[in-house]
Amino acid sequence: MDDPQLVHFYRQYMQQVQNLSFPPAKLLLEPDVQDQLYKHFFDGPLKGPAAYQRKVLKQLISLIERVIDDPDEDAVSDQLMEHMGYLSTLPKDDPATEASQTQIITYILPEPFEARNPPRILIEEAPNLLAAGSNVGLRTWEASLYLTQYLHSNPNLVSGKSIIELGAGTGLLSILAAGRLNAAHVMSTDGLPHVVESMEKNIHRNQRTVLQPSTNIEAKVLDWADDDPDVLEDTLSIRNGDLPNYNLILGADITYSPDVVPVLARLLMVLMIDMFADNGIEALISATVRNEKTLSVFRDACVERELDVTEVDFTCPSVKEQRGFFHEQAFPIVIMRIRARTKDSKD
Ligand SMILES: C[S@@+](CC[C@H](N)C(=O)[O-])C[C@H]1O[C@@H](n2cnc3c(N)ncnc32)[C@H](O)[C@@H]1O
Structure with a gap:
């Protein structure tokens, strides 16, 4: 596929984006474009769950049908029609089952559309x-997708760094940092054992592709309430027992609850002031501003603990202009840079 509009559409489709940017109907009408659509979107395994395929193919067919002037000349291809027929015979899940089901989502990195085989990260998750x-x-x-966009366009912030990710969830950000942004080491953590288990599977799933076989990434349970430096030292040590000189903390959408925000701020203080201050450590934390109050509770909790919080100057392209890591911004998203207060900044 060479047409940038098709490549864009394909990348969104592989990520199972709900509001797709469909290419112009006139382009979709071309028989060889329909052949490509069938081949790349619907033929064979790993092309998305049936419900998603059904929804997209239905929209495609309706778009194409609307621009057919002469049915003797133009048509929806037999392959696409037959595939629609097949999908219609499959049982449909109720919405609650669909929302909890996990799928393999393919995140194609936001490389230029002309790039041949851009890297892709596969994540098993419940996207709905x-x-x-x-x-x-x-x-x-x-x-998380917002922060991956920022780091992907500023790889110097990650290159060579020893990183702790807090509340890493599916592990996408950690995998990107370890596999494509040249981090020295990533300790990807979350407070819940079952979340860490699924993160480990995601790390394993990308082991022979974006991640190098020589592992520079580990997943461990780290609850933000466990802020005893001795316990932390054990948790954050890598396989051979060494404690890396951590110099970057990452976190995405971890400041969403006022109940946990003070605990999180305290943990940041222990990591950034008590344990790794000599490494010039900083934290980059992205937050969806669902509620300004929770964010200010977090900021205040950091300031009380001698941590300075500034907002990073970054505007992510809109979903139509993104080339990968697609995401809508129903609420504003910000990235905070957090540093231990220096003597100068105290004065
Ligand atoms: C909204 S999710 C964000 C996940 C991921 N960072 C992302 O943006 O896709 C919040 C994450 O924080 C984790 N979390 C919540 N409370 C925690 C705590 N006290 N200690 C450690 N992790 C916690 C959750 O398990 C979850 O994975």
């Missing part, structure tokens, strides 16, 4: 999960 207690880490959230 709305939000629910202990399962909140089983899907990748918009703030």
Whole structure:
């Protein structure tokens, strides 16, 4: 596929984006474009769950049919029509089952559309999960995709760094940092054992592709309430027992609940002031601003603990202009840079 509009559409489709940017109907009408659509979108395994295929193919067929002037000349291809027929025979899940089901989502990196075989990260997750207690880490959230966009366009922030990710959920950000952004080491953590288990599977799933076989990434349970430096030292040590000189903390959508925000700020203080201050450590935390109050509670909790918070100057392209890591921004998303207060900044 060479046409940038088709490549864009394909990348969104592989990520199972709900509001796709469909190419112009006149382009879709071309027989060889329909052949490509069948081959790349619908033929064979790993092309998305039946319900998603059905929804997209139905929209494609309706778009094409609308621009057919002469049915003797133009048509929807037999392959596409037959595939629609096949999909219609498959049983449909109720919406609640669909929302909790996990799928393999293919995140294609936001390389230029002309790039041949751009790298892809495969993540098993429940992409339609709305939000629910202990399962909140089983899907990748918009703030994470926003931070991946930022780091992908600023790889110097990650290159050579030893990183701790807090509340890493599916592990997408950690996998990107370890596999494509040249991090020295990534300790990808989450507070819930079942979330860490699924993160480990995601790491394993990318082991022979974006990640190098020589592993520079590990997944461990780290609850933000466990802020005893001795316990932390054990948790953050890598396989051979060494404690890396951590110099970057990452987190996406981890400041969403006022109940956990003080605990999180305290953990940041222990990591950034008590344990790794000599490494010039900083934290980059992205947050969806669903509620300004929670964010200011977090900022205040950091300031009280001698941590300075500034907002990173970054505007992510709109979903139509994104080339990968697609996400809508129903609420604004910000990235905070957090540093230990220096003597100068105290004065
Ligand atoms: C909204 S999800 C964000 C997941 C991922 N960072 C992303 O953006 O896709 C919040 C994550 O924080 C984790 N979390 C919540 N409370 C925690 C705590 N006290 N300690 C460690 N992790 C916690 C959850 O398990 C979940 O994975």
